[in-house]
Amino acid sequence: MPKLVDHDAKKxxxxxxxxxxxxxxxxxxxxxxxxxxxxxxxVGSLRHYFPSxxxxxxxxxxxxxxxxxTRIREKNMMxxxxxxxxxxxxxxxxxxxxxxxxxxxxxxxxxxxxALVDARLKQLSDxxxxxxxxxxxxxxxxxxxxxxxxxxxxxxxxVYRLHALVDGMAVHHLLHPDKLTYRQMVDTLSxxxxxxxx
Amino acid sequence: MPKLVDHDAKKxxxxxxxxxxxxxxxxxxxxxxxxxxxxxxxVGSLRHYFPSxxxxxxxxxxxxxxxxxTRIREKNMMxxxxxxxxxxxxxxxxxxxxxxxxxxxxxxxxxxxxALVDARLKQLSDxxxxxxxxxxxxxxxxxxxxxxxxxxxxxxxxVYRLHALVDGMAVHHLLHPDKLTYRQMVDTLSxxxxxxxx
DNA sequence: TTTATTTTAGCACACTTGTATTATCAAAGA
DNA sequence: TCTTTGATAATACAAGTGTGCTAAAATAAA
Numbered sequence: 001m002p003k004l005v006d007h008d009a010k011k012x013x014x015x016x017x018x019x020x021x022x023x024x025x026x027x028x029x030x031x032x033x034x035x036x037x038x039x040x041x042x043v044g045s046l047r048h049y050f051p052s053x054x055x056x057x058x059x060x061x062x063x064x065x066x067x068x069x070t071r072i073r074e075k076n077m078m079x080x081x082x083x084x085x086x087x088x089x090x091x092x093x094x095x096x097x098x099x100x101x102x103x104x105x106x107x108x109x110x111x112x113x114x115a116l117v118d119a120r121l122k123q124l125s126d127x128x129x130x131x132x133x134x135x136x137x138x139x140x141x142x143x144x145x146x147x148x149x150x151x152x153x154x155x156x157x158x159v160y161r162l163h164a165l166v167d168g169m170a171v172h173h174l175l176h177p178d179k180l181t182y183r184q185m186v187d188t189l190s191x192x193x194x195x196x197x198x
Numbered sequence: 199m200p201k202l203v204d205h206d207a208k209k210x211x212x213x214x215x216x217x218x219x220x221x222x223x224x225x226x227x228x229x230x231x232x233x234x235x236x237x238x239x240x241v242g243s244l245r246h247y248f249p250s251x252x253x254x255x256x257x258x259x260x261x262x263x264x265x266x267x268t269r270i271r272e273k274n275m276m277x278x279x280x281x282x283x284x285x286x287x288x289x290x291x292x293x294x295x296x297x298x299x300x301x302x303x304x305x306x307x308x309x310x311x312x313a314l315v316d317a318r319l320k321q322l323s324d325x326x327x328x329x330x331x332x333x334x335x336x337x338x339x340x341x342x343x344x345x346x347x348x349x350x351x352x353x354x355x356x357v358y359r360l361h362a363l364v365d366g367m368a369v370h371h372l373l374h375p376d377k378l379t380y381r382q383m384v385d386t387l388s389x390x391x392x393x394x395x396x
Numbered sequence: 397t398t399t400a401t402t403t404t405a406g407c408a409c410a411c412t413t414g415t416a417t418t419a420t421c422a423a424a425g426a
Numbered sequence: 427t428c429t430t431t432g433a434t435a436a437t438a439c440a441a442g443t444g445t446g447c448t449a450a451a452a453t454a455a456a
Contacts, residue, residue, distance in 0.1 A: 026315035028226065032444065042405045043445090053444065106314065112373055113311035116304065117224035129374050160367070160378060160386045165359060168366025172358075175310055176327050180358060188358045195393070230414065240435045241415090251414065 011049050014039055015060040019107045022060075027110050030057070058120060061111045064104045065128045068094065072135070083146050084193055087139045091162075094132075095170055095185055106174050136163045140196075148197045158196065165192060209247050212237055213258040217305045220258075225308050228255070256318060259309045262302045263326045266292065270333070281344050282391055285337045289360075292330075293368055293383055304372050334361045338394075346395045356394065363390060 017038040021030045032053050036043045050056040072093050080086035096102040115121035140158045143149040169188065172180040215236040219228045230251050234244045248254040270291050278284035294300035313319035338356045341347040367386065370378040 024315070026312065028312075029315075031442085033442085044406070044447095045404050047445075048403060051445095110311050110314070112369075113308050114224065114226075115373065116308070117222070117227075125373060126377075129370075129377060133377070154389060157382075157386045157389045160370075160382055161363060161390060164366030164370055164378075164386070165363050166366070167369060168362030168364070169358070171310075171365060171369065172327075172362055175313065175323060179324075179327060179331070180362075184355075184358055188355050188362070191352060191355045192359060229412080231412085242417095242436070243434050245415075246433065249415095 007049070011059060012063065014041075014046065014049060014056070015063045018056060018060040019064075019103050022110055023103055023106050027114060032056070054120070057111075058124075060107070061121060061124060064108050064111070065124065067104060069131070083142065083148065084197065087142065088190055088193055090135075091139070091166055091189060092186065094166055095182070095189075096173055097182055097186075102174070105170055109171060109174055133159065133163055136166075143196060150196060150198055153196060162192070165189070205247070209257060210261065212239075212244065212247060212254065213261045216254060216258040217262075217301050220308055221301055221304050225312060230254075252318070255309075256322070258305070259319060259322055262306050262309070263322065263329075265302060267329070281340065282346065282395065285340065286388055286391055288333075289337070289364060289387060290384065292364055293380070293387075294371055295380055295384075300372070303368055307369060307372055331357065331361055334364075341394060348394060348396055351394060360390070363387070 014035065018030060018035050021034050021038050025034065032043055032046055035056070036046045039046070046056075050059065072090055075090055075093060077086045077090065080089055093101075096105040111121060112125055115125040136159050137155075140149070140153075140155050140162065144153070144155065166189070169180060169185045173182065173185055212233065216228060216233050219232050219236050223232065230241055230244060233254070234241045237244070244254075248257065270288055273288055273291060275284045275288070278287055291299075294303040309319060310323055313323040334357050335353075338347070338351075338353050338360065342351070342353065364387070367378060367383045371380065371383055
């Protein structure tokens with residue numbers, strides 16, 4: 001019988017190395033050779049887990065969305081001081097607040113740019129966008145149902161607005177970290193949510 | 199004497215062809231050869247105007263920011279019905295409202311992703327970001343000085359918020375044009391600006 | 397120890413890339 | 427008309443790419 005290796009764990013390890021290379025050298029330099037060197041494996045070994053570079057990139061991108069989704073799903077909403085704080089905490093998970101999240105956000109950003117001309121990535125990009133919007137719809141609806149929201153609030157536009165605000169801030173922080181700090185992001189988000197309430 | 203060619207005009211022509219290739223095939227495929235084919239020139243001719251690919255890309259990115267800046271600068275604010283409408287019109291210039299602007303926005307988006315790992319592009323990216331923020335600061339200040347703004351408005355956070363909202367919507371529209379249409383963008387922007395006023 | 401199977405390592409191939417070199421062309425002044 | 431000089435074109439080249447293939451190594455049950 002052969003060696004026992006956790007296939008999935010290895011693939012995740014390789015995907016994380018891929019992120020590292022992308023953040024450090026850009027998507028252009030995320031070559032199989034560079035990624036193999038980053039993991040310490042040979043190119044052949046890498047190919048054993050991912051038949052092609054395309055598969056590797058696809059998997060690496062899927063892993064980002066999975067991890068973000070998991071993090072939000074596992075967040076305990078009940079511990080928050082108030083419903084608004086619970087919503088704010090959940091949304092904060094989408095912002096690059098620490099190094100780990102920063103890497104994921106940056107990788108996602110780079111992938112999104114590529115999704116513009118890559119049909120396969122586009123599909124995933126669309127799906128994640130829909131999931132995110134659903135989340136924001138849920139957030140706005142919650143505020144209304146709890147009677148916290150202002151009466152004159154336009155639910156549909158508020159969803160677009162909140163969604164764009166979050167992604168916009170994330171992008172700004174990635175590209176210009178000292179021009180929009182993490183604290184400023186959180187303050188702005190908090191400020192925005194409060195502005196939706198009576 | 200040789201043939202007389204308007205150097206600058208030719209460079210702009212090449213840069214526009216570069217945009218075309220980037221939008222159609224992605225930045226990866228914006229190779230010297232592909233761009234040369236797009237313009238109908240030979241690779242050698244292209245090199246006559248741009249010594250290196252890096253110079254070409256740099257110039258192409260600068261051209262985007264120049265054109266956006268010019269468009270805003272030349273916009274006549276006095277024709278608007280109201281100050282708020284004037285601000286809204288100016289900001290709308292930043293949104294991908296027609297094909298031309300869409301191309302520019304998409305190119306800028308792709309370049310921004312590359313600026314994360316390219317120091318030279320990063321410099322331009324920073325400068326444009328600062329210019330934009332100044333513009334948004336001006337917009338918020340205008341609302342206050344005209345006495346239109348709500349009293350409890352936090353100017354600093356409003357700037358971050360408006361800036362992130364605009365860029366966020368632009369990105370969403372680029373990536374998912376039918377999930378956030380041009381009309382929805384404009385409506386949301388208008389809604390947002392009104393929410394800042396008494 | 398033997399053996400079946402998975403994993404790894406390395407090489408080769410065809411291809412594309414940016415860039416350099418060289419030659420050709422076209423037009424204006426002597 | 428001939429030379430000069432900017433513009434264009436064609437070709438060459440070295441470096442780097444993804445990927446297919448083959449042989450060796452490693453491992454755990456028999």
